[in-house]
Amino acid sequence: MAELALDGVTKRYGDIIALDDCSLAVETGGFHCLLGPNGSGKTTMLRLLLGLERPTEGTVTRRGVTVGAGFQRPSFYPSLSVRENLDVFARFQAEVTDEWRERLVSGVGLDKAVDRRAGDLSGGFARKLDLALALLGRPDVVLLDEPLGALDDVSRARLLDFLDAYAEDGHGVVVSTHRISAFEPSLTRVSILTEGLVALDRPVDDLPVEEGERLQDRYVEMVRDATS
């Protein structure tokens, strides 16, 4: 059985069904994209996998893996500096070496902001701090909700390189997004969510994409068909 998985999970908020009988497994050592339009249930799925919400029905398995998270709304202490945030959250981890911390700060492009108050950071730097905190403990799997949001093109490229290397080191990377293009070269698996249902969940080599067709275009077409 997978180490991080949802099995037959339904999540309701009152009358609204956010996820409907969804099953999904996350593997370490791959780059998994959770793709779907706004309101398709991606964030809910990530929060269920993280154990921050409870399923209405079904089971969530999280066995023997360490999990890190980047949140849709960056999660840190706004009154502390970037360095203090890194210090505080490093103490929750078994071991964070100085070498890894420096590599991480540089990899996500936080170098210039380490002494700034986190609450004063721009949207892009706040996102970078959130990503750095997600990866601080070198978790087996990192779940990132819209990780490229608010990042400039250079920062995006740096982060993608960093995540690529992280996945190649044998860690699992799961990104939730509604724009797959930026991640396309790195992906090993794609799951598409529409209206709370898993419409597709396959390794990237098995995707129903024609020669020369862009994955983003195929995805948009699939969602249109499913929702029309």
Place this chain on the structure above:
Amino acid sequence: MSLRSLLRKELYWSRRNLLVLLLVLCLVPGFFAASSLLFQDVIPRDTPVAVVAGSDDVTADELFAVQAGLSFFATPVEYGDRDPALRDLQREGVYAVVEVPHGIREPGRAVTFRLFVDGSMVPFKEPSQTIAAIMESRLDRELDATVSVERVVVGNSHDLSGYLVPIVLLGLVMLLAFTFVPYALTSERRALDRLRLESSLEAVVGAKLLFCTLLMLVPLVVFHLVLGAIGFDIAALTPVTVLAVLLTFVALSAVAMAVVVATRFTATGRLVNVVLLLFVLGFSGLAYPAGYFSALRKTVVRGMPTHYATVLVRSSMLRELPLSAFADWLVGLAGVAVAALVVLELSLVYYRRTV
């Protein structure tokens, strides 16, 4: 046009915040309007007063006659012995002890009643003199003997400024528990998801409560230093005071934190905590002892754990009573703190189950 648009926005806001508006505009004013009924008298009329026999010769009939005479301006409570009566005087269970002499039914015999009052109970100083005078004239009229009343002040005497010290200290404890602690906990909100992932809600809230409780030692030390500097003979760092202050702080802070968590760290929680603060300040018998007011208010005050904390701190600071004199109340206060922590845990369970 701009004003109309903004007023329309206020209507939308009101519709989205109906519960808050109901609380602020209906429930709170209604509560305070009704609570004015609880303040009925300026001069104490139902003050509990202990009645004890001055010697073994005093008969049950004599005690009964005195109680009947006292019941017009106090609530007499018969005690079998003077020591437990004086102990309750120190614990503010009664506000005076009347010692009844033998021979009150004998015509022409001169008898002297002794009225014991506590020297630290400053608000009762003047009324106790009035009560002694009323008591003397009333009992002299009703009894066959010639009655005189001797007023005896027991324990340390303090003036109003000394009497206010424990009140200010406990008021500060209440203020910090219902304002600073919720503020400090709400500041965790932006990091809450990550904290829940890396740790647990219990650990986050527990660490915050422990830290804030330890911080409460600072104002105690400040009180101790300032009181010493201005020459007050009041000890702020006695074991009873420290324990009572910390246990009260833990209990109130746990309730305030439970409100913050149950209202999902929103402004509604801060508002509810301010209302709770006003309630606790008004009904703990902080300034005026519980025995001073109407029967209804007395019942409310005596049902509040903070009333016992007030008496504990007042007794420790002004009367310098040892820990052993209040061990039972301290255990009770610890029980209340544990109960408040259970309520806090239930709020955390509710939070987790409803996300």
